[in-house]
Amino acid sequence: MTWTAGYNNSIAYTTGYYHEQSPTFLNACLAMQRVSPPSLEKFTYCELGFGQGLTSLILAATHPSGDFYACDFNPLHVLGASSIRDEARLPNLTLLENSFGDLAQGQVELPMFDYITMHGIISWISDETRTQIMRFLTRYLKPGGVVQVSYNAMVGCAQVLPLQRLLMLGAGEGGDAWTKASGLAAKMVNLDALRFRRNPDSQGRVEGFATQDKRYLVHEYLHEKWTPFYFTDIAREMAEAKLSFAGSARFAHMSPVGWLGERQREMLETVTDLIEAEELRDYFANRVFRSDIFVRGKAPLSDLRLREQAEHVHVWGNPAVLYQAAVKLEHATLTRGEAFHKPLFDLLHGAEMTLAQVFDAPEFPGLSLDAILKLLRVSIAVGETFVRYGAVQPRAAADRLNAVLLTRAEQGEALGALASPRLGGGATISVLDELMLASLYAKADPVKALTGDIDELVARVSRSLIATDLRLQVGGAEVSPEETTTRLRHIFEDSGEKLIAHSEGLDFLPVQKTSKRQR
Secondary structure: OOOOOOOOOOOOOOOOOOHHHOHHHHHHHHHOOOEOOOOOOOEEEEEEOOOOOHHHHHHHHHOOOEEEEEEOOOHHHHHHHHHHHHHHOOOOEEEEOOOHHHHHOOOOOOOOEEEEEEEOHHHHOOHHHHHHHHHHHHHHEEEEEEEEEEEEEOOOOHHHHHHHHHHHHHHOOOOOHHHHHHHHHHHHHHOOOHHHHOOHHHHHHHHHHHHOOHHHHHHHHOOOOOOOEOHHHHHHHHHHOOOEEEEEOOHHHOOOOOOOOHHHHHHHHOOOOHHHHHHHHHHHHOOOEEEEEEEOOOOEOOHHHHHHHHOOEEEEEOOOOOOOOEEEOOOOEEEOOOOOHHHHHHHHOOOOEEHHHHHOOOOOOOOOHHHHHHHHHHHHHOOOEEEEEOOOOOOHHHHHHHHHHHHHHHOOOOOOEEEEOOOOEEEEOOHHHHHHHHHHHOOOOHHHHHHHOHHHHHHHHHHHHHHOOOOOEEOOEEOOHHHHHHHHHHHHHHHHHHHHHHHHHOOOOOHHHHHHHHO
16 A cells, blocks of 8 residues: 555645634534543644645634644645745744654654644555544543544445445546546436435435535545445444544534434433434434544543633624524424524624523523523534633734735635634635725734725725636626726725624734723
């Protein structure tokens, strides 16, 4: 087997930020599932298979007290992430170009870790490489440490397996593998292959290939190994590394979930085994992707200990989201009663609060702690509410990283996320918003610049679009070069202040710029 160990290394992976890997977010997830989290005063962190490195870069910038390590065996990934790290001056991030086997065998000097995370990687590697990861966890995770692992999941991915096999068959050897792979799949759909007619999910995936990033598609499908896992199998492997399942890193799937039907809930209440019940929920939801949290030494939180941890969990309303009684989760629509969900929404849109303050709020008379947690989990899952564990950390490193990321966006490297000290991690941002914010970032007073420097702002974004060979789109339609300047001016006039307010809410802008607006 080659050094890629079955992983497709032909092109660099897409850039993405994954908030589920944030120590701040993971601690909140643990506390809100009644599991004791590690301390954030001084901690060590490792990301395995970091891709383009954006997640580790943002986390290192927003957690200056943490000591971060990130490993990826693709030298292009390490080179690109190292360039941004050095330019942003992030001394607490060590980037390693090593295989998981190297790490598992102790060939690199490493500390013991409080957090080890990996996004998607175990679905795309060989059984041997996954075994090396388990050895690494056994060797380097501290007692009380946390592992976050996300992966393609059975049973939802069962019907995707034949499509992946077909794509690998089409890719063949040499040439543009994805063009050949997707071409074969499209031909089979057009020839009315019964497989696709009877599996509309697979047909929809093929029809959607044209709108997706080719780099993502290659790394999602074109691997020698493409394995969706049953939850119980992953839990069993983790148990061999002395790791216990602590819950989900996705609020929509934290137990007890709100989307189960009454008869489904009654059935699950008869299942006493936590692991078995978790897998049965995957059947009810037809889940295609999981993001799980495991801990070495699971310490449950009593009511007293939960209240102590609740002092560190901060929640506040997302001003961009309006209240709706019927809300969509990942796979279901949930109709909420107005008695408590709407008061919670109104409460959290008033000010940032601790979970302890929510527990004691007069809006929830007679509700148990678990009932309040269930309300909050739904609100976070649908994007109404933000959550952070611990105080906001010093922001100097985050400001330096954001300046670098915005400059890179103007040079054609829009990475799609910025560091948010308030979130204790990052948040995604569109390419156009990133270019607009880059032009405003250079201004001492961004709000005044919307009127006083509008011509300069428009010209700067126009130059960035030309330099990066991007076309402005409005309402799904491409804007001609002759109309771009006029359209950009209207966008700045209509949405500029909203963009600034949104950026202030997420702490994208340096404090000296936001303080000018607040005077």
